[in-house]
Amino acid sequence: MSEVIVVGGGIAGMGVAWSLAREGTDVTLVERGTLGRSASWAAAGMLAPAAEIGFDELDLYDLSRQSLAEWPAFARDVEAASGIGVGYDDAGALVVADDRDSARALRRLFQFQESHGVPVTWLSGAEAAEMEPALTSRIPAAIHSPEDHQVDNRAVVRALAAACREAGVTVREETTVETIEPGHPAAVVLDGGERLAAPVVVIAAGAWSGRLAGLDPAPPIRPIKGQALSLRMNADVQFSHFIRAPRAYLVPKSDGRLVVGATSEDRGDDLALTAGGLYRVLEGAVRVAPGVEELDVIETWVGLRPASRDHAPILGRSRQPGIAMAAGAYRHGVLLLPAMARIVSRDVLVMLAGNASEVPDALSPQRFEA
Numbered sequence: 001m002s003e004v005i006v007v008g009g010g011i012a013g014m015g016v017a018w019s020l021a022r023e024g025t026d027v028t029l030v031e032r033g034t035l036g037r038s039a040s041w042a043a044a045g046m047l048a049p050a051a052e053i054g055f056d057e058l059d060l061y062d063l064s065r066q067s068l069a070e071w072p073a074f075a076r077d078v079e080a081a082s083g084i085g086v087g088y089d090d091a092g093a094l095v096v097a098d099d100r101d102s103a104r105a106l107r108r109l110f111q112f113q114e115s116h117g118v119p120v121t122w123l124s125g126a127e128a129a130e131m132e133p134a135l136t137s138r139i140p141a142a143i144h145s146p147e148d149h150q151v152d153n154r155a156v157v158r159a160l161a162a163a164c165r166e167a168g169v170t171v172r173e174e175t176t177v178e179t180i181e182p183g184h185p186a187a188v189v190l191d192g193g194e195r196l197a198a199p200v201v202v203i204a205a206g207a208w209s210g211r212l213a214g215l216d217p218a219p220p221i222r223p224i225k226g227q228a229l230s231l232r233m234n235a236d237v238q239f240s241h242f243i244r245a246p247r248a249y250l251v252p253k254s255d256g257r258l259v260v261g262a263t264s265e266d267r268g269d270d271l272a273l274t275a276g277g278l279y280r281v282l283e284g285a286v287r288v289a290p291g292v293e294e295l296d297v298i299e300t301w302v303g304l305r306p307a308s309r310d311h312a313p314i315l316g317r318s319r320q321p322g323i324a325m326a327a328g329a330y331r332h333g334v335l336l337l338p339a340m341a342r343i344v345s346r347d348v349l350v351m352l353a354g355n356a357s358e359v360p361d362a363l364s365p366q367r368f369e370a
């Protein structure tokens with residue numbers, strides 16, 4: 001019997017499994033498809049606590065900054081364990097306006113960021129276009145946000161998968177968990193009827209975490225659809241920062257791809273790529289960088305963000321015996337990966353030792369279980 005079963009092999013599940021295995025814990029990771037091919041594959045890889053700060057998400061901002069600070073060491077460790085580079089890039093971001101209304105909103109964001117000590121600089125459109133010549137100088141204003149970084153999330157997926165195997169995690173792909181059985185020990189029932197027991201079961205099933213039979217109450221997580229695409233940058237259209245515009249973001253990757261995304265649609269499990277969705281993000285990108293219109297399309301895709309009810313991740317032990325969560329990271333799962341892996345793996349070790357949880361109430365599943 002393993003000490004821990006992790007349900008779901010996205011970055012949340014792999015991050016927790018790898019952290020635990022490095023501490024010598026015997027972990028089985030169950031993934032219904034291939035490791036890391038859901039939201040974690042669909043993401044743009046922005047590590048953007050400053051560019052994406054929400055006026056109503058200040059608690060999340062502190063966790064995000066903490067996780068960003070952990071990223072360089074996390075990247076070094078997973079690269080060393082796997083031999084795969086994850087493309088950690090600290091060039092920063094430009095948050096740009098594309099009309100008068102969005103310039104006013106940008107000014108409010110800037111004032112809010114400044115009042116919370118976020119290191120940002122206000123730029124005119126001409127100054128922004130000087131930093132990034134592919135931007136039109138007609139944009140009214142921009143914020144330079146050096147604190148926002150990025151990684152290649154698909155490389156992170158590959159590296160984590162290799163690191164899990166290297167650390168001795170038992171990986172079961174193409175295997176679906178049908179039912180969770182809380183208890184001492186807890187257990188999972190697989191699609192073929194097999195039952196696996198372990199002292200702790202960690203739920204890391206992304207947007208599907210609330211659907212697993214046996215969780216009561218189910219964690220309040222719903223899928224938020226994101227359509228995105230990648231383009232091939234050319235000699236005229238290159239970026240060193242990633243660009244956050246009102247209707248789209250543009251994230252340059254070191255292999256020459258420009259990731260352009262993403263819609264945000266509350267449509268249940270719908271995974272359809274639509275002309276309207278792709279048009280909206282492309283139109284948003286072309287408004288700020290007209291040369292984008294000429295770029296070759298490489299790929300289009302869609303993913304489901306796991307959105308918790310309050311948009312903060314759901315981490316650590318549930319009230320049900322033997323159950324812990326690493327789910328609900330919504331728009332920031334890549335950014336939050338080091339913090340989620342640390343917080344949940346620590347809580348699982350504390351559970352195994354029979355001690356009280358140290359996870360803050362604002363992140364604990366128990367905030368929804370009262």
Ligand SMILES: Cc1cc2nc3c(=O)[nH]c(=O)nc-3n(C[C@H](O)[C@H](O)[C@H](O)COP(=O)(O)OP(=O)(O)OC[C@H]3O[C@@H](n4cnc5c(N)ncnc54)[C@H](O)[C@@H]3O)c2cc1C
Pocket residue numbers: 007008009010011012013030031032033034035036037038039040041042043044045046047175176177178204205206207208209212225226227228261262302303304305306326327328329330331332333334335336
């Ligand atoms: C278009 C888009 C762009 C994004 N951009 C960014 C970004 O720039 N920066 C950022 O920080 N975040 C971004 N995100 C959010 C980020 O991708 C997610 O928060 C993160 O990947 C969630 O990871 P996860 O492991 O929880 O979920 P997932 O990656 O979805 O993994 C969950 C896994 O659980 C498996 N699973 C589900 N049910 C079962 C079951 N019953 N049995 C076994 N396995 C099961 C699934 O197959 C899946 O592999 C973006 C998301 C999208 C969709």
